Amino acid sequence: MPAILAMSLAFLLLLGVPVFIVLLLPVIGMLEFTTSTPQMLVIQRFFSGIDKFPLMAIPFFIFAGNLMAQGGMSRRLIDFASALMRPVTGGLGVTSVISSMFFSAISGSSPATVIAVGKTMLPAMTSRGYGRAFPIGILMSSGALGIIIPPSIFMIVYGAVTGASIGALFIAGIGAGLVYGVLFIIVAMIYAKAIGMQDAGAWDLREIAVSGRSCAWGLAAPVIILGGIYGGIFTPTEAAAVAVGYAVFVSMAVYREMSLEDVWHCAVDSAVTTAQVMIIIAAASVFAWYLTTSGVSRNVGAALSIFAENPVHLLLLINVIVLIAGMVLDPNSIIIILVPFIAPVALAAGIDATHLGIILAVNAAIGMFSPPFGLNLFVSVSLGVSYREAIIGALPFIAVGIAALLIITFVPEVTLWLPAQFYSGISY
Structure with a gap:
């Protein structure tokens, strides 16, 4: 049964079938031909998978990220x-990374970060002599910070599934x-030095002051969001x-860069993106339910438990599994399918x-620019990049991402000292 399920998934993915159908169709087929379970349960599980209060934060963060990207915040940052x-x-390369960190802390979305930063930085780096592959790679890989830096939609889904804070x-x-x-x-910095890139000039304190004052409203957004959460003023949702x-x-x-009409169009775009995310979460919850009820989860868990005596081996195995899954699955599907x-x-x-x-978030971030199905590879096409160029640019940065993953793992x-100061029960 697990072999048939795995082959069905692989076949549908190779056909280019939408991910939510890839997750639903094998479950419907297995229930129809191998059990007497009524198909009505699929519909029930489909809707119950998104009937979780923390998931309400997703459409709001998507909407906020789009507003900030189109309302002038990204350009000022x-x-x-x-x-x-x-x-x-x-x-310029350093600016791309820092801008991605800033914007990730506002939008919580990796694709939105790639587009918002890439529209400005890709032409700038290309014209400055960085070549083609390096700018593409660093924009896609640093844009993946949207999954790691709060507020992260990935972490909201993980928390909803596992009950983690x-x-x-x-x-x-x-x-x-x-x-x-x-x-x-x-x-x-190493790449720029290797190709003989010269410094652009000295600091202009007036320019720093003017640009800093202009983007102060954007920089205040993560302070308000995170400060409100940790100050007990409001919940993440x-x-x-x-x-x-x-x-x-x-x-x-x-x-004053958006009108009411612009806000409406932004809301429509955000609704479409939210629907795309939610339908995958709903379908993945059906798939996870089937894996649990059919015993596949129990068998896989038993196989993994062999490594439980040595946490180092277990963490290495988890990283390998999730890195491979990230090549073909989106981050939210990874959570709902693999976390059980x-x-x-x-x-x-x-x-x-x-x-x-x-650890799973960093793995998923690397998966965002890993071939063949990393989402940022396809998002970069909107920047005038071919799929082949995107892959060539991404490959060296996968190694850098894995180095970061090993440190964090x-x-x-690195990750637990700060939350341990605010939350009891966190150990490292």
């Missing part, structure tokens, strides 16, 4: 980062995001709604639930 990095060797996951993502981002900054209100206010009243296998064994081996969530203090 890039201008500020560029002013700060002007004298640094490889300043979303607040703890958010704050743990800060340390992980910094480690990931710093490694890419170092690579950008309520924070998402606050983010939307803040983004509308800044875009319309402060920057992985989480019980990992927790039994003494791995903290928050640490496990961050085996030095848990």
Whole structure:
């Protein structure tokens, strides 16, 4: 039975069938031909999979991210980062990473980060002599920070599935995001030095002050969101709604770059994106339910438990499994399909639930730009990049991402020290 299920999944993926159908169709077939279970349960599980209060944050964060991208925040953040990095060797590459970190902390979306930062930075780096592959690769890989740095939609889904504290996951993502981002900054500087890139010039304090003042409203967004959560003012779900209100206010009243009609179009685009995310979560919950009721989860868990006595071996195996899954599945499907296998064994081996969530988030981030189906590979096409160019650009940065993953995996203090100061029960 597991072999037939796996072959069905692989066949449908190779045909290019939409992911939610890939997850639903084999379950419907297996229920029809191997059990007497009524198909009505598929529909029930489909809707119950998204009937979770924390998931309400997803449409709000998507909407807030789109508002901030189209309302002028992303451009101002890039201008500020560029002013700060002007004298640094490889300043444009470093600016791309820092801008992605800033925007990820606002939008919580990897594809939105790639588009928002890439529209400005790809032409700038290409015209400056960075070549073609490097700019594409660093934009896709640093754009994946949207999964790691809070507010992260991935972490919201993980928290909803496992019951882990979303607040703890958010704050743990800060340390992980910094480690990931710093490694890419170092690579950008080394690459620029290797190709003989010259510094662009000295700091212009007036430009820094002007651009900093201009983007102050954008920089305040993550402070308000995270400060409100950790200050006990509102929950992560309520924070998402606050983010939307803040983004509308800044875009319309402060920057005055959006009209009511623009906000409406942004809301429609966000609704479409939300539907795409939610239908995958719903279908993946059906798939996870079938794996559990059919005993596949139990058998896989038993196989993984062999490694539970040695957490190092178990973590290495988890990373390999999720990295491979990330090549073909989107991050939310990874959570709902794999976490029922992985989480019980990992927790039994003494791995903290928050640490496990961050490890899975970094794996999923790498999967966003891993061929053949990494979403950022396809998103980059909207920047005028071919799929082949995207793959060539991504390959070297997969190695950098794995280096960050190993640090985050085996030095848990990186991610857990900060949340341990706010939440009891987190150990490292």
